[in-house]
Amino acid sequence: MCHPAxxxxxxxxxxxxxxxxxxRVRDRIDREYAQPLNxxxxxxxxxxxxxxxxxxxxxxxxEPPYAYLMTRRIERAMALLRRGDLSVTEAGFDQWAGxxxxxxxxxxxxxxxxxxxxxxxxxGGAPPxxxxxxxxxxxxxxxxxxxxxxxxxxxxxxxMVR
Amino acid sequence: xxxxxxxxxxxxxxxxxxxxxxxxxxxxxxxxxVGKGKMRWITVGPAGQPGTSILLAPPAADPGVTEDExxxxxxxxxxxxxxxxxxxxxxxxxxxxxVQASDAEVVQEPTEQPYGIRDxxxxxxxGNLVRIQELR
Numbered sequence: 328m329c330h331p332a333x334x335x336x337x338x339x340x341x342x343x344x345x346x347x348x349x350x351r352v353r354d355r356i357d358r359e360y361a362q363p364l365n366x367x368x369x370x371x372x373x374x375x376x377x378x379x380x381x382x383x384x385x386x387x388x389x390e391p392p393y394a395y396l397m398t399r400r401i402e403r404a405m406a407l408l409r410r411g412d413l414s415v416t417e418a419g420f421d422q423w424a425g426x427x428x429x430x431x432x433x434x435x436x437x438x439x440x441x442x443x444x445x446x447x448x449x450x451g452g453a454p455p456x457x458x459x460x461x462x463x464x465x466x467x468x469x470x471x472x473x474x475x476x477x478x479x480x481x482x483x484x485x486x487m488v489r
Numbered sequence: 490x491x492x493x494x495x496x497x498x499x500x501x502x503x504x505x506x507x508x509x510x511x512x513x514x515x516x517x518x519x520x521x522x523v524g525k526g527k528m529r530w531i532t533v534g535p536a537g538q539p540g541t542s543i544l545l546a547p548p549a550a551d552p553g554v555t556e557d558e559x560x561x562x563x564x565x566x567x568x569x570x571x572x573x574x575x576x577x578x579x580x581x582x583x584x585x586x587x588v589q590a591s592d593a594e595v596v597q598e599p600t601e602q603p604y605g606i607r608d609x610x611x612x613x614x615x616g617n618l619v620r621i622q623e624l625r
Contacts, residue, residue: 339560346567350616353569354596387568406603 348373349387352380356392360399366392493540496532499572499617500548502563504529506614507545514591515576517543543574572617581623585609588621599623 352369369392370380381391388395501507508531511517517533520542524530527547534542548566549559565571578584581599588611589595596610596618607623 339563343563343567346564347616350567350569350612351594354594354612358595358597410603 345383346387348375349380349384352384352392353388353395356396356399360396360403364396495540496542496544497574498544498546499574499613499615500562500566501529501531501545501615502527502548502566503614504531504545504547507531508533510591510593510613511543511545514588514593566616569612569616569618572615573620574617575620575622577622577624579624581607581609581621584621 352373355369355372356364366381367377370377373380375383381393384395385391390398499507504527508519508522511531511533512519516536518536520532520534520539522529522531524547528550529545529547531545532542533545548571549562554562562571585599593614594612596612597608599607599609601607607625608620610618610620613619
């Protein structure tokens, strides 16, 4: 018979293994956000069903994988807009649709986010991601930059994609 | 005041795997290696820079950490939200090619960031995010 402690250890090890698979999905979204990605394929790559992946990803990271992907794309589009040399449409189509201008994203509220942001006052070079983001603020960034713009924008983009 | 940044620590969950990553893949030298099993403290650092080290340490080794906290730390490491470090190199592309050729997980190809730097990112075997920035 199996000792109860072994069973608990096995369960814990399985849980960590599952979390590591979710991490790989999240990293892949971060790496390939500009490619066409879908939840079924992401799930297959870590040997999970799409439903299981979505539920577990949401439990681990607070939002399902598709919403996380949209968040990443919006962050990227916002960064491109701040750079100032692309139009809203170029930033949106270039970064969001993964080469699919007919993507739902381009025609939904997410477009409104960037349209809204593009008419907001200039951010003065605010860091592109907030402090709680996994992407660290660059060391070389000027100490005088304002964080108010990104702090104000973040809740908008988050709520729009949920 | 004459203070240097001497060492900073990253957690490991498989000391041998972490050792292989930092020694063989990143090319760091091993400066000390004490303890055994999972309770190992391994000091590594870049050759020619003896004043700066990374201490690869067992997570939650402090006896004041509760069982619940220990489990949370292990889970955060597994899901990739616990430890991270920012390294830098003059030759980002060669470094990226070398790390990519190992079995390390790539998180980001060398990318020009809108905030004025160029960097790439990997996971170490313990799930720590290793971001490498180009010096220019």
